[in-house]
Amino acid sequence: MAALKLDSKRLALSLKKEFDSTYGSAWHCIVGTSFGSYVIHSLGGFLYFSIDKMYVLLFKTVVDPLEQ
Template sequence: MREKAEVDVASEELERRSRYLSSLIQRTKLKGDAVEEEEDKDQEKGQKKDGGGNGRRPEADDLQELKNLRVRAADMAPAMQRRAFRCAKDALDTMPKLDSKRLALALKKEFDTSYGPAWHCIVGTSFGSYVTHSLGGFLYFSIDKVYILLFRTAVEPLDH
């Protein structure tokens, strides 16, 4: 009887966390949409974001050729998302055929170096996952048929 009560408590906690993460993802999407609308308005007014002649951000041009890029879920700043997309694109461009481990390592190293430890990356054409991540450190996207899950966890120092 005690085990069932513990399972119920754990199940309720898992459901509560899942709802919380879903709300964070939704808020991130709404903020991202608002930022994009603002940038579109600025471009229509003729303001230039990059100082160049076309009024577009340079990284937006780089990512235009990724027509098959799709964000599945995100709790990450748009600039960090673009960095992940660029890194994934660059790594995929150097591979004659998909090497999931090499792509995962490239993304992990890039984010560990740029944003500190502890980033984790899962790459594949078919996988399931359920992870806990640090606030602002989650991105799940696909490029063509390659799915990429990039997330950060908190790291606590070991006490010796």
């Protein structure tokens, strides 16, 4: 079971980095076999799919610059 968690974390990090690089920053990724979620996402910035019994949720949020 511990190996599955480690693989899930690695996959989530890899997907997040790839999506940030390709489609701009502020992507978030959740990978696992069972989870619930409630997220606010940018228009066109939501993916949910499964590979065998592993589920992947990717979503992008809007990042507003901090006022100085």
